[in-house]
Amino acid sequence: MLREILKHWSPIAETPDALRQAGALPYAIVDGRVAVLLITSRRSGKWIFPKGAIEPETTPWDSAAMEALEEAGVSGEISTTPIGSYRTGIGSDGATLVDVDVFPLKVTQQHDHWREAGQRLRHWATIPEAQRLLADRSLARLAMRLKAQLAGTNP
Numbered sequence: 474m475l476r477e478i479l480k481h482w483s484p485i486a487e488t489p490d491a492l493r494q495a496g497a498l499p500y501a502i503v504d505g506r507v508a509v510l511l512i513t514s515r516r517s518g519k520w521i522f523p524k525g526a527i528e529p530e531t532t533p534w535d536s537a538a539m540e541a542l543e544e545a546g547v548s549g550e551i552s553t554t555p556i557g558s559y560r561t562g563i564g565s566d567g568a569t570l571v572d573v574d575v576f577p578l579k580v581t582q583q584h585d586h587w588r589e590a591g592q593r594l595r596h597w598a599t600i601p602e603a604q605r606l607l608a609d610r611s612l613a614r615l616a617m618r619l620k621a622q623l624a625g626t627n628p
Contacts, residue, residue, distance in 0.1 A: 498522050523540040
């Protein structure tokens with residue numbers, strides 16, 4: 474339990490830009506309700522949003538859109554403003570902490586074939602279902618913030 478607490482402990486120190494990552498929060502409005510696209514991580518199989526390193530000479534939001542295409546097989550309209558950020562461990566042991574800026578991605582196309590199709594599952598979920606499935610509470614808070622932003626209310 475202590476290891477889990479320390480894994481998400483967030484000291485005031487910022488992550489160096491070289492270790493900062495970008496993620497996408499893919500969403501669609503279905504029958505008037507917000508649905509978000511979750512994928513499984515390759516290492517643990519937990520439900521997450523697509524994320525990865527910011528490619529050189531690429532904006533963070535464009536990197537986030539590329540991750541969504543590679544990891545989840547979706548493309549669309551990416552926001553240039555992050556919905557928020559969270560801290561997570563990377564590497565084989567998860568010991569290196571990085572901050573991930575998350576950009577909303579309004580999905581306009583879902584592809585049948587994509588780079589990591591055989592390595593991950595993907596699942597569209599309503600916000601309440603996403604809150605149950607996402608192991609990382611920070612990701613669930615970002616989904617709630619997106620829903621509030623789309624509804625024009627404060628989270």
